[in-house]
Amino acid sequence: MSHVIIDINTQKDIITARQNARDMAKDMGFKLADQTRLATAISELTRNVIQYAVKGQCRISDASDDTYMRVKVAVEDHRPGIPDIEKAMTYGYSTGRGLGAGLPGSKSLVHEFHIESKPGYTKVTVSMKKKR
Secondary structure, three states: OOEEEEEEOOHHHHHHHHHHHHHHHHHOOOOHHHHHHHHHHHHHHHHHHHHHHOOEEEEEEEOOOOOEEEEEEEEEEOOOOOOOHHHHOOOOOOOOOOOOOHHHHHHHHOOEEEEEEEOOEEEEEEEEEEEO
């Protein structure tokens, strides 16, 4: 399983994470639409890290198995956490100045989405998959 880890500290890191995810998906044979959807979700998730947690990490990996080609991306930070995940997943809800579409929008773009959060830790894992 190949992977890349990107520290998320600046706006430039958002672009690096986005491009790395797109490149891996392209190399694995994903169509342009899926590459773009994945890259957009990664942009949103890493932007949330910068906005709410200041810094974090993005791990992009080939998590393929015998049935599926899969690009898996985990974005995590060790800052405040999300007090109410259900509320945070509601379109229009924002604790910042955003539109409240980041997390629910990201979920709608990818095939698999999981979020875990507690005070001092948040991890959002997403993936795009396609049958072999």
